[in-house]
Amino acid sequence: MNQVVNRSVTLDNRSGDVLYVWLDSQQRSVNVFDSAMLDGLESAVKHVEANPDKYRLIVFASRKPGCFFAGADVHAIAALSSTSTVLEVVQRGQRLMQRVADLPVPTLAAINGVCMGGGLEFALACRFRVATDSSSTRLGLPEIKLGLIPGWGGTQRLVRRIGLTHSLKMVLTGSAIDAATARQRGLVDEVLPLESWTDGLTSVIERILGGTLQNSTGQKNRLQALVDDTRLGRSLAIYFARRKAKKLAGHYPAAEKAINAMNLSWGPDPAEGFAAEQRAFSELIFSPTARSLLAIFLQQDRAKKITSWCISDQPSTDLNKLVVVGAGTMGASIGTLAAARGMRVLFKEVGSQAVQAGQARVSELLVELQRRERLSDEERTRIRARMEFTTEYECMDDCDLAIEAVLEIDSIKREVFRCLDQHLPDAAILTSNTSSLSVTQVASSTRAYRRPAVAGLHFFNPVAKMQLVEVVRTESTSEATVQALLAFVRKLGKTPIVTSDKPGFLVNRVLFPYLGEAVRMVSEGIPVQTIDRSMRDFGMPMGPLELLDQVGVDVAAHVAESLSEVLPDSTVPTLFLNQMAGKGWLGRKVNRGFYDYRGTAISKGKNRVNHSLSAVLNIRSNVPQESRAVFNDHLNWLQRRLVYALLNESVHCLDEAVVAQAWMVDLGMVLGTGYAPFRGGPLRTIDTLGTRTVLANMQALEKSFGERFRPADGLRRAANKAESFLSSLSDSLVKERSDEYSHTTLP
Secondary structure (H helix, E strand, O other): OEEEOOOOEEEEOOOOOEEEEEEOOOOOOOOOEOHHHHHHHHHHHHHHHHOOOOOOEEEEEEOOOOEEEOOEEHHHHHHOOOHHHHHHHHHHHHHHHHHHHHOOOOEEEEEOOEEEOHHHHHHHHOOEEEEEOOOOOOEEOHHHHHOOOOOOOHHHHHHHHHOHHHHHHHHHHOOOEOHHHHHHHOOOOEEEOHHHHHHHHHHHHHHHHHOOOOOOOOOOOHHHHHHHHOHHHHHHHHHHHHHHHHOOOOOOOHHHHHHHHHHHHHOOOHHHHHHHHHHHHHHHOOOHHHHHHHHHHHHHHHHOOHHHOOOOOOOOOOOOEEEEEOOOHHHHHHHHHHHHOOOEEEEEOOOHHHHHHHHHHHHHHHHHHHHHHOOOHHHHHHHHHOEEEEOOOOOOOOOOEEEEOOOOOHHHHHHHHHHHHHHOOOOOEEEEOOOOOOHHHHHOOOOHHHHHHEEEEEEOOOOOOOOEEEEEEOOOOOHHHHHHHHHHHHHOOOEEEEEEOOOOOOHHHHHHHHHHHHHHHHHOOOOHHHHHHHHHHHOOOOOHHHHHHHHOHHHHHHHHHHOOOOOOOOHHHHHHHHHHHHOOOOEHHHOEOOEEOOOHHHHOOOOEEOOHHHHHHOOOOOOOOOOOOOOOOOOOHHHHHHHHHHHHHHHHHHHOOOOOOHHHHHHHHHHHHOOOHHHOOHHHHHHHHOHHHHHHHHHHHHHHHOHHHOOOHHHHHHHHOOOOOOOOHHHHHHHHOOOOOOOOEOO
């Protein structure tokens, strides 16, 4: 019979001496650890503790398809307001996990789908674990991505289960592993085929009852065994992990604390490691890094709500067939991703040679997709079958979405739009993957009735890795079109930002004053590597000149020219980039840009500066002197010039309503450019430094370097009123959740 403990947990003992504990968070698409789930599990454990002779096995299983546990509700984590409250939550979770581990009856975690964060900590507390081989089954402890560490015993039980070597990697990177890898490492005891999950689970239960199923010990090579099974090996592993973490400690303090906790997992007193976990989690949650990373994560969740961008949340048009015009790098990547998410995709190219080149790109992308997502050959074949190629416009009468991804030349894009307008169904949506051209101007080649269904969809390269998509709304774009495109972006697994149709949209508009300042510095004789190193020290994933090489110098020059009307004093960097492009120094794609990637340098992963820059481009050594001010921002003079250019432009975008709210700027820059995540975004950086401090420093930079550093009006207003751009994390984000997205869990 079934016994409902509460709305999240049900006990089912219809199998006699095998008790099923069914997990089912109500009004959520995934199971999460919230108050109801904790209450229910505590009651279930109490029932077993009171009836130790009634059952021979306890099976914890989920009623959610594709999900065992997604972890903790991040909204609830962000809402914790005091150290005492945090400590209470951590202690409660640890007590529950220990009670599960101490049950006198064997326990089995039946993992069919996602098992992350607190969910994996719960599974580790069980005596046995089995998982399906489904591609949705992923196991991990991703807390480090929020500036935290596992708090419910994960740093202790994981090390004891799979050893220190693999545990350090899982905890310090926050990476998830699939079921096969988990079995190889000893994290799960059996892997069952998804198609025979029920029968396979029954067989596992019979083996447990019969005493023939043993815990997996995993597979280790000699080095791993030496590290995991000897005191010297563990000490060396901890030593080298600490050395690496120390370099990041100023920006990401969680890594060092996680290592310290894992180091105690082998100690004589188990309680010491759990206590270290408690202290570390309670200290980290209120650190600037954790608050920034929590904010970014919750902003991603907020961006996925249609009501963040549209007045209403009406059911949107379901887009099923996509036509991509241009199967180059971007077009092929977008189309392949759409096909992998179940859409039918038609690629339109100009001729047979272009079709063959596009097919070759798609084949390469499918191989990479199969490797990355561990797809079977059959799954890859099914995805490929959803894609077809054509050189004609006449076969598009069943397409409901078009994405133009041709050369960034206005006249070519207009001609493509004119042809699409003539051949697509009246209800179809037309979009351009332009990075800088006016969508409104491109749309002018379509008939007037079509223009409400025209917008921009700016993907970032590489499409497979970059999370952000800018949905560009013209003055004519309808609400229904925006809603349909938001649903499409979410279907692709991406995060949308809706921007107005203004030069550069959001990301390029904010980014290029920063990149332009870096180019200007090169022209002043400042070494390329010095510039890049200063921004890596700031927390950027790569320096601005490395980024220009990645983007492509020619592409950057084109974007810089298109932004000239809104970016003052941009002549020097634009001319410099055009001169480089004229020399053929286009960046990584030709192995030469600001750096020289040819020969042994690229094979050894080392970037040598392109020394021809100085000889050919007449770099001058006349660096203007910075005016003195009470800087008080912990930046060096190089960082200040670069960062303040970016900060000021972020405020300009807010002033000009490129996006509607401050959090949108921060999310767009973190996801679109890798802006130092631990700083939370440009506007949160201003808030952290203080609007008055930033204004004073900006005025000093304007005095030294000219009009391009003139403070934005919004910065002046905020400084004069001593206001911040973003309110507190809990006020601005937690209250915004809706039932649809309140299942937000650890990444």
